[in-house]
Amino acid sequence: MAFVHETVLLEEAVDVLLPRSGGVYVDATLGGGGHTARLLERSAPDGVVIAFDQDESAIAHAEPLKQRYPDRLTLVKSNFAQMEERLRALGVTAVDGVLFDLGVSSPQFDLPERGFSYWHEGPLDMRMDRRQPLTARDIVNEWDERELARILRDYGEERFAAAIARAVVRARSRKPIETTTELAEIVRAAIPAAARRSGPHPARRTFQAIRMAVNDELGALERGLEAAFRALRPGGRLSVITFHSLEDRAVKRMFQTWAQGCICPPEFPVCQCGRRPLGRMVSRKPVTPSSEELERNPRARSAKMRAFEKLDHGER
Secondary structure (H helix, E strand, O other), X not given: OOOOOOOOOHHHHHHOOOOOOOOEEEEOOOOOOHHHHHHHHHOOOOOEEEEEEOOHXXXXXXXXXXXXXXXXXXXXXXXXXXXXXXXXXXXXXXXEEEEEEOOOOHHHHHOHHHOOOOOOOOEOOOOOOOOOOOOHHHHHHHOOHHHHHHHHHHHHOOOXXXXXXXXXXXXXXXXXXXXXXXXXXXXXXXXXXXXXXXXXXXXXXXXXXXXXXHHOHHHHHHHHHHHHHHHEEEEEEEEEEEOOHHHHHHHHHHHHHHHOOOOOOOOOOXXXXXXXXXXXXXXXXXXXOOHHHHHHOHHXXXXXXXXXXXXOOOOO
């Protein structure tokens, strides 16, 4: 299957970076290459784009783009959490903009053998980087009931986490759980019938939670954002597209921390902490897809984009 992916918030996420000729930009999540291609177009004729992806399929899919821009595009097979080291190895000391498009690409969802989807039968895999050892099968069959319930609650915001964890442990005691459809059926049966009558697929939150645990998505996001901020030159910008509330809250919290100035108690007449904001949020509210984009691509419905600009003073 071709690595075809409908890029979400294409214009908005690129526009906010203010791309220009001669600038250096990082696409932290290459995916189908839509944002990378637009950054290259908008920073012509001399802008440079360094695109990261831990999925070898995404890197392979971008080869034609690399051939079109051999001197302006660098492809890096790596998790964005390693951005700082990888940029250093390339001799890049500062960049003008970094774009993150989080979540799972359409080809990863749509290929049954990747094991991300509860709609298609496939192995319990869910690895974005297929070189890593931990898989969804390991978590489902080996993690204890308490830890399973924790990740379902914390990463999936699943209100029936305890019941689902119990059902998984009970099922695997009879035989290992091997496929996505097996797991989806176990989850469906564990959720009360009344809760299954409406809303999304009953296994959606469970699959999200396990995928996030397999790929350490929140940990990687925190490390990636910190690395991106350090790499930004003063005046440089970050744009981050999220697809669920956990990611959005993590991004918002980090941006608020960077934007915070004095933290002295209000009764202090003069600032004693010396803390200055490291940057500013470009807009207070997140940008969401237009109705036209949602009609064209329903998978964009939960997308939110936040942007941040590094100020000209201070080092992190």
